[in-house]
Amino acid sequence: MANLTKVPFLDLVTPHKELEEELLAVVKTAFSNAGFIGGPMVEEFEREFARFCDAKFCVGVNSGTDALRFAFMAGGVEPGDIVITVPHTFIATTEAISQAGGHIAFIDINEQTYTLDPEKLREYIEIKCEFDAQAGKLIERASKRKVAAIVPVHLYGQMADMDPIMDLAAKYNLVVIEDACQAHGAEYFSKKANAWKKAGSIGKAAAFSFYPGKNLGACGEGGAVTTNDEAMAQRMKMIRDHGQAKKYYHDIEGYNGRLDSIQAGWLSVKLRHLAKWNESRRALAHSYHELFADAKDSLIVPVEAAWTKGVYHLYVVRVQDREALQAHLAEAGIATGIHYPIPLHLQKAYEHLGYKKGAFPVTERVAAEIVSLPMFPQLGHTLQKEVAEKVVEFVESKQTVAS
Numbered sequence: 001m002a003n004l005t006k007v008p009f010l011d012l013v014t015p016h017k018e019l020e021e022e023l024l025a026v027v028k029t030a031f032s033n034a035g036f037i038g039g040p041m042v043e044e045f046e047r048e049f050a051r052f053c054d055a056k057f058c059v060g061v062n063s064g065t066d067a068l069r070f071a072f073m074a075g076g077v078e079p080g081d082i083v084i085t086v087p088h089t090f091i092a093t094t095e096a097i098s099q100a101g102g103h104i105a106f107i108d109i110n111e112q113t114y115t116l117d118p119e120k121l122r123e124y125i126e127i128k129c130e131f132d133a134q135a136g137k138l139i140e141r142a143s144k145r146k147v148a149a150i151v152p153v154h155l156y157g158q159m160a161d162m163d164p165i166m167d168l169a170a171k172y173n174l175v176v177i178e179d180a181c182q183a184h185g186a187e188y189f190s191k192k193a194n195a196w197k198k199a200g201s202i203g204k205a206a207a208f209s210f211y212p213g214k215n216l217g218a219c220g221e222g223g224a225v226t227t228n229d230e231a232m233a234q235r236m237k238m239i240r241d242h243g244q245a246k247k248y249y250h251d252i253e254g255y256n257g258r259l260d261s262i263q264a265g266w267l268s269v270k271l272r273h274l275a276k277w278n279e280s281r282r283a284l285a286h287s288y289h290e291l292f293a294d295a296k297d298s299l300i301v302p303v304e305a306a307w308t309k310g311v312y313h314l315y316v317v318r319v320q321d322r323e324a325l326q327a328h329l330a331e332a333g334i335a336t337g338i339h340y341p342i343p344l345h346l347q348k349a350y351e352h353l354g355y356k357k358g359a360f361p362v363t364e365r366v367a368a369e370i371v372s373l374p375m376f377p378q379l380g381h382t383l384q385k386e387v388a389e390k391v392v393e394f395v396e397s398k399q400t401v402a403s
C-alpha cells in the first residue's frame with residue numbers, strides 16, 4: 001500500500017497561508033462596497049497584468065477556456081474555419097476552438113520542446129493548403145475550408161518557437177492566438193526583433209488561465225486575454241458581457257464570461273509575487289537537471305531551447321515504463337501526474353475528426369512516456385532531493401535488470 005503523501009505534487013495551502021491577511025483584506029474591501037462584478041479591482045488587475053505581459057490591453061474573463069473562445073471569436077474565426085493547434089495539450093484548447101465554431105486541425109509537436117513544430121506547420125500549409133492571393137485566404141485543399149488561425153500552446157511553461165510561426169501567419173494571413181494558460185511570465189528571444197518577448201505579447205492575442213494550480217492562480221476560476229489590438233480588446237469586453245458596451249444595449253449576443261472582482265483583487269495580490277515564484281520554479285528545475293545528470297541515458301529531462309526562458313509550470317520527464325516509476329514514487333509518498341496521457345486526436349471526443357493512431361508520432365511517443373514530478377515554488381531542495389533520489393533509484397534498478 002502506498003505511504004501517506006510526503007511530497008505533494010503541488011502545495012496550494014502554504015502560499016495562501018502566507019498571504020492570508022492581504023487576501024482577506026480584498027474580501028473586506030468588496031464587502032464594504034458590494035463591488036462583486038467589474039469595477040476598480042478588475043480594472044486595476046487588468047492594467048497590472050497587461051504591464052506584466054508587456055501587452056497594451058488585458059481583458060479579465062472567467063476561465064482560460066473562455067479566454068481562448070473569446071479570442072477566437074474576436075479574432076475573426078468564423079463557423080467552419082480551420083484553427084490549427086497541437087494534439088499534445090489540455091482539451092480546453094480544442095474545446096474553445098469548437099465552441100467558437102471552428103474546425104480543429106492538428107499539427108505535431110517538436111520532440112525537444114513539446115510545442116508546435118514550425119516545420120510541420122509549414123509543410124501542412126504548403127502541401128495541404130493553397131493560398132488564394134486575391135481573396136487573401138488560405139484554403140485546405142481536401143476540405144475546401146478556410147484556415148483562419150494558429151494556436152501555439154506554450155506547454156509546461158515553455159514558449160513555442162514564435163518567430164517562424166508569426167512569419168507563416170503573416171505570409172498566409174492567419175491570426176495567431178497564443179495559448180499561454182501554462183506560461184505566465186515565460187519569455188521568448190525573437191531573433192527578428194532582437195529582443196526578449198513575454199508570453200502574451202507576440203500573437204494577435206493570448207489566453208491565460210488562473211485556475212488555482214497555475215503559476216498565477218485565482219482562489220477559484222479565472223482567466224484573461226492580452227492583446228496589443230485595441231479593437232480586439234473592446235470586442236472581447238463586449239463578448240464577455242452579453243454583447244453590451246453600454247448596459248442593456250446589445251450589439252451582438254455574448255456570454256456571461258466576466259472575471260469576479262474578488263478574484264481580480266486576489267490575483268493582484270498574488271501577481272506581486274509571481275516573478276519571485278517563477279524564479280523559484282526555474283531554480284528548482286535547474287537543480288532537478290543537475291540531480292538527474294548521471295541518469296541521462298534512461299531519463300529525458302526538459303530541454304529549455306536557447307530561445308526561451310521557461311517558467312516550469314510543470315517539470316516533465318520521460319522514461320520507459322512510467323507507470324512503474326509512478327508506483328515506485330507513490331510507495332515513497334511522492335505524488336506525480338501525467339500531462340497528458342492520451343493525445344487529443346485519439347480521444348473519443350474527437351473520433352469524428354478521423355485521425356488514426358500513428359498520425360502524430362512525436363505526440364504519441366511523448367504521451368506514452370511522460371511523468372510530471374512535484375514542482376511548486378515552495379517545494380524546497382530537501383524534498384526535491386528525496387524525489388530525485390527515488391527517481392534515480394528507479395532508473396538505476398532498471399539498468400541493473402537490463403545489464
Ligand SMILES: Cc1ncc(COP(=O)(O)O)c(C=O)c1O
Nearest residue numbers: 063064065090092093181209211
Ligand atoms: C494549455 C491549457 N489551455 C487551456 C486551459 C484552460 O484553462 P481553464 O481551466 O482556466 O479554463 C488550461 C488549463 O488547464 C491549459 O492548461
